[in-house]
Amino acid sequence: LVDIFTVAGVINALSVIIPGPIVLYLANRVKIPSIRNLSILLVGFSVVHGLYHLSFLASLPLIGNVLDLVSVIMLILFGLYYRWRVL
Amino acid sequence: MLIDVVSSVARNLVPIGLIVALLIFAEMAIRGRTLRSLRTQLSIFVLVWIAAELPRSLIVIGFIRASEDLRTFGLVAHTISMVLFGVVLVLQFYKVPIGGSHLLEAIDDSLNELLGKSAAKAVKFYVEPSIATTNITEYSRSLRKIFLDGGKLLETRIAVKLYEKLGLQFTEKPGYGLVQYVQEAQTKRMA
Numbered sequence: 001l002v003d004i005f006t007v008a009g010v011i012n013a014l015s016v017i018i019p020g021p022i023v024l025y026l027a028n029r030v031k032i033p034s035i036r037n038l039s040i041l042l043v044g045f046s047v048v049h050g051l052y053h054l055s056f057l058a059s060l061p062l063i064g065n066v067l068d069l070v071s072v073i074m075l076i077l078f079g080l081y082y083r084w085r086v087l
Numbered sequence: 088m089l090i091d092v093v094s095s096v097a098r099n100l101v102p103i104g105l106i107v108a109l110l111i112f113a114e115m116a117i118r119g120r121t122l123r124s125l126r127t128q129l130s131i132f133v134l135v136w137i138a139a140e141l142p143r144s145l146i147v148i149g150f151i152r153a154s155e156d157l158r159t160f161g162l163v164a165h166t167i168s169m170v171l172f173g174v175v176l177v178l179q180f181y182k183v184p185i186g187g188s189h190l191l192e193a194i195d196d197s198l199n200e201l202l203g204k205s206a207a208k209a210v211k212f213y214v215e216p217s218i219a220t221t222n223i224t225e226y227s228r229s230l231r232k233i234f235l236d237g238g239k240l241l242e243t244r245i246a247v248k249l250y251e252k253l254g255l256q257f258t259e260k261p262g263y264g265l266v267q268y269v270q271e272a273q274t275k276r277m278a
Binding site (some may be wrong): 004006009011012014015016018019022023026027029030031032034035038039042048051058061062063065066068071072073075076079082083084085086087 | 090093094095098100104105107111112113115118124126133140143144159163164165166169170172173174176177202205206208209210212213214225229232233234246
């Protein structure tokens with residue numbers, strides 16, 4: 001049997017990595033700089049956070065810790081940029 | 088080894104980053120007035136996410152201790168917020184075209200005409216058009232922040248479309264923006 005931490009890790013990773021290409025597709029077709037930058041930050045956060053979960057599944061906690069911090073920084077940048085250029 | 092040091096520093100900085108993110112998105116949630124907007128949905132996701140992530144990161148650095156049950160609960164909450172985040176992204180992107188009021192239709196038509204469908208979809212993804220029906224000033228400010236000088240052109244196009252739909256004569260006026268045109272349209276309709 002697979003333990004709950006592995007199952008949750010897989011769900012966590014897939015649920016944020018899968019939307020990444022969708023938003024990236026959106027970003028690639030848009031020529032508006034602010035919208036493109038927002039999309040890149042959002043994709044960056046979701047993919048890096050998904051990779052963070054995968055790194056723990058792959059028993060790579062050292063890399064996972066760095067990816068965790070990078071994903072949080074990208075989330076902060078997204079929030080700040082959204083406030084600056086949209087709200 | 089360098090990776091050990093970097094990993095250790097990163098692990099200790101995560102809780103601080105999460106608190107900063109919490110403050111930013113809590114403020115966004117408070118400013119968002121409708122559950123349908125991306126900012127409110129994202130903010131709710133982030134708040135749920137941090138509710139699970141912050142205790143976990145504090146446990147990892149040894150700042151607090153937690154029972155196995157509490158850790159499992161945190162993991163489940165984190166998983167739910169991640170799934171919610173994925174669903175929000177996809178639904179916001181693929182949601183049906185807006186409609187239901189002349190103003191929303193005018194916005195939709197103008198964005199599609201001036202930007203094309205993909206870019207229009209992207210703009211609607213980040214700036215919920217329904218904001219315009221409750222706070223036209225806020226919507227206008229967002230358009231000008233995104234498009235800078237082009238925002239004025241877009242606003243005029245929306246106003247032209249709105250007047251068309253209302254059966255009113257449109258005359259471009261210097262110094263007028265979407266806010267003034269919408270207010271003028273409301274006055275004319277009541278007259």
